Amino acid sequence: xxxxxxxxxxxxxxxxxxxxxxxxxxxxxxxxxxxxxxxxxxxxxxxxxxxxxxxxxxxxxxxxxxxxxxxxxxxxxxxxxxxxxxxxxxxxxxxxxxxxxxxxxxxxxxxxxxxxxxxxxxxxxxxxxxxxxxxxxxxxxxxxxxxxxxxxxxxxxxxxxxxxxxxxxxxxxxxxxxxxxxxxxxxxxxxxxxxxxxxxxxxxxxxxxxxxxxxxxxxxxxxxxxxxxxxxxxxxxxxxxxxxxxxxxxxxxxxxxxxxxxxxxx
Amino acid sequence: xxxxxxxxxxxxxxxxxxxxxxxxxxxxxxxxxxxxxxxxxxxxxxxxxxxxxxxxxxxxxxxxxxxxxxxxxxxxxxxxxxxxxxxxxxxxxxxxxxxxxxxxxxxxxxxxxxxxxxxxxxxxxxxxxxxxxxxxxxxxxxxxxxxxxxxxxxxxxxxxxxxxxxxxxxxxxxxxxxxxxxxxxxxxxxxxxxxxxxxxxxxxxxxxxxxxxxxxxxxxxxxxxxxxxxxxxxxxxxxxxxxxxxxxxxxxxxxxxxxxxxxxxxxxxxxxxxxxxxxxxxxxxxxxxxxxxxxxxxxxxxxxxxxxxxxxxxxxxxxxxxxxxxxxxxxxxxxxxxxxxxxxxxxxxxxxxxxxxxxxxxxxxxxxxxxxxxxxxxxxxxxxxxxxxxxxxxxxxxxxxxxxxxxxxxxxxx
Numbered sequence: 001x002x003x004x005x006x007x008x009x010x011x012x013x014x015x016x017x018x019x020x021x022x023x024x025x026x027x028x029x030x031x032x033x034x035x036x037x038x039x040x041x042x043x044x045x046x047x048x049x050x051x052x053x054x055x056x057x058x059x060x061x062x063x064x065x066x067x068x069x070x071x072x073x074x075x076x077x078x079x080x081x082x083x084x085x086x087x088x089x090x091x092x093x094x095x096x097x098x099x100x101x102x103x104x105x106x107x108x109x110x111x112x113x114x115x116x117x118x119x120x121x122x123x124x125x126x127x128x129x130x131x132x133x134x135x136x137x138x139x140x141x142x143x144x145x146x147x148x149x150x151x152x153x154x155x156x157x158x159x160x161x162x163x164x165x166x167x168x169x170x171x172x173x174x175x176x177x178x179x180x181x182x183x184x185x186x187x188x189x190x191x192x193x194x195x196x197x198x199x200x201x202x203x204x205x206x207x208x209x210x211x212x213x214x215x216x217x218x219x220x221x222x223x224x225x226x227x228x229x230x231x232x233x234x235x236x237x238x239x240x241x242x243x244x245x246x247x248x249x250x251x252x253x254x255x256x257x258x259x260x261x262x263x264x265x266x
Numbered sequence: 267x268x269x270x271x272x273x274x275x276x277x278x279x280x281x282x283x284x285x286x287x288x289x290x291x292x293x294x295x296x297x298x299x300x301x302x303x304x305x306x307x308x309x310x311x312x313x314x315x316x317x318x319x320x321x322x323x324x325x326x327x328x329x330x331x332x333x334x335x336x337x338x339x340x341x342x343x344x345x346x347x348x349x350x351x352x353x354x355x356x357x358x359x360x361x362x363x364x365x366x367x368x369x370x371x372x373x374x375x376x377x378x379x380x381x382x383x384x385x386x387x388x389x390x391x392x393x394x395x396x397x398x399x400x401x402x403x404x405x406x407x408x409x410x411x412x413x414x415x416x417x418x419x420x421x422x423x424x425x426x427x428x429x430x431x432x433x434x435x436x437x438x439x440x441x442x443x444x445x446x447x448x449x450x451x452x453x454x455x456x457x458x459x460x461x462x463x464x465x466x467x468x469x470x471x472x473x474x475x476x477x478x479x480x481x482x483x484x485x486x487x488x489x490x491x492x493x494x495x496x497x498x499x500x501x502x503x504x505x506x507x508x509x510x511x512x513x514x515x516x517x518x519x520x521x522x523x524x525x526x527x528x529x530x531x532x533x534x535x536x537x538x539x540x541x542x543x544x545x546x547x548x549x550x551x552x553x554x555x556x557x558x559x560x561x562x563x564x565x566x567x568x569x570x571x572x573x574x575x576x577x578x579x580x581x582x583x584x585x586x587x588x589x590x591x592x593x594x595x596x597x598x599x600x601x602x603x604x605x606x607x608x609x610x611x612x613x614x615x616x617x618x619x620x621x622x623x624x625x626x627x628x629x630x631x632x633x634x635x636x637x638x639x640x641x642x643x644x645x646x647x648x649x650x651x652x653x654x655x656x657x658x659x660x661x662x663x664x665x666x667x668x669x670x671x672x673x674x675x676x677x678x679x680x
Binding site: 127 | 282
């Protein structure tokens with residue numbers, strides 16, 4: 001059973017520009033966005049079998065819909081995010097309230113330690129990876145390593161279009177890694193090749209990486225990903241995964257896709 | 267030459283992630299250098315690692331540039347503190363937690379400013395003057411009650427030895443001692459430096475002095491003429507020795523013997539064993555070595571050359587001295603102080619055939635002074651290294667052979 005935190009897109013819009021994808025002039029088609037979001041939730045609930053935990057949307061917080069950035073959850077412990085940009089810092093209190101009301105043991109970080117939740121912290125059972133340089137501060141990973149008693153390997157994100165780790169790196173349930181190497185510096189690429197065996201590394205072509213093929217939700221052998229990534233789907237299918245391509249382009253206007261719209265709770 | 271430095275720390279899974287390597291690469295690529303002051307590597311995958319790194323750069327601007335580049339990778343500038351001082355509780359006594367010096371360049375932080383510690387020397391304390399913002403080393407015996415003495419490690423930083431620009435034997439900065447090592451290139455490097463220092467002094471472009479600390483084996487083994495020549499030619503400027511070297515040098519002048527052995531024919535002469543005593547007695551009767559040389563009683567040799575050429579001589583006595591000669595300092599603390607006074611300005615040190623004087627001189631020398639220790643017994647340079655003078659190059663060879671070869675390379679015709 002997989003539980004995911006989600007937040008309906010009632011107030012989703014582009015009201016500011018804090019990543020290279022966001023253009024205030026690029027108007028969100030609200031009806032389409034709502035339809036796409038519900039389509040995603042339908043697949044997650046009905047086809048993938050995930051249990052969805054909804055939090056209430058808040059007027060004036062257009063990005064609250066991207067719950068991957070709420071924090072990171074392991075067991076009953078949740079570390080709440082500290083956003084780099086003031087525009088999203090207002091979300092922190094709402095995410096923290098939700099974690100508390102759901103009974104989590106909440107850990108808060110000092111304000112100067114930027115950390116954008118599961119957007120920048122992903123991995124496998126024995127080893128986690130932390131994306132830094134664009135949004136999260138590398139200094140947060142030693143603290144999280146203490147909190148969760150896990151190894152956390154920092155990876156420098158060098159391409160502003162892939163501003164969170166979950167935009168270019170997706171760990172799959174079978175131990176494979178879907179990723180776009182050029183989003184990392186050479187050290188990061190070397191570390192990934194050290195840690196993930198060659199046969200388990202699925203390299204996404206640039207054209208599909210730019211459609212956020214890596215911003216996928218993997219539950220068991222199901223992978224939900226944005227539509228228009230045939231090569232990625234082919235690779236996933238060859239490894240025995242069932243792919244669920246979905247139109248999510250309204251959310252791409254804001255620099256987010258399937259994974260950004262969910263937070264794994266266990 | 268390094269002028270700016272800062273200590274940074276990196277923490278986390280910095281080894282496997284190549285974060286440490288990346289930070290170090292950045293430092294080097296941007297024109298800085300670093301010393302890994304402390305590295306603790308986690309024993310398991312979950313364990314984090316820790317590195318404390320001293321970053322150096324030729325200018326403050328470059329240093330700041332480097333710090334800005336490595337901070338996004340987790341480098342945190344270590345908080346700095348002023349050094350902690352306590353008054354000396356009594357004359358000749360340091361406070362309990364006094365900082366014990368090394369022979370490396372050292373700085374202390376006073377009122378948020380890093381200040382050089384004057385008179386670098388190992389195994390001393392540091393006293394500070396907060397009004398003048400100065401700091402200097404102080405021997406235990408010289409401290410006075412109430413002097414402010416640096417305690418603990420906070421606010422003290424030691425600057426590791428920079429590799430000299432010259433690509434000679436001293437550039438390795440390691441006191442490997444081996445009897446099997448070829449000597450000629452070491453002696454050639456020493457000769458090159460001595461010629462350079464003499465030429466600089468003569469040309470007025472430098473003031474660095476060459477110090478020779480020697481034992482009486484120099485005379486016994488037949489190195490007297492070579493050393494005399496080196497002094498007369500202006501290659502040596504300070505001489506540390508004991509009673510014996512001076513006594514046997516003058517014995518050789520007066521009697522042609524060294525400890526009773528005829529230097530030219532190589533065997534003991536009748537009643538020769540008393541020659542050094544008669545020599546000492548003669549000089550005592552005259553009143554001083556200087557008077558003996560100036561009156562023409564002592565005509566040639568090391569001491570005569572020292573007097574004539576104005577070489578600074580410190581003669582430190584020992585417990586088994588005969589006489590001693592006038593001028594030998596028999597209070598060992600006074601002798602140590604006199605030697606210490608002669609150290610500033612020394613740019614090259616030759617420690618030849620004397621365990622006692624080699625170790626004593628080694629203790630007084632800053633690590634930045636190139637040092638050669640020559641002894642026929644490998645234990646002497648080894649002992650010197652064990653006592654901390656890691657910069658000394660050890661040469662296991664006979665004193666006379668060393669001095670003769672050195673003089674030959676510097677132009678003496680045999």
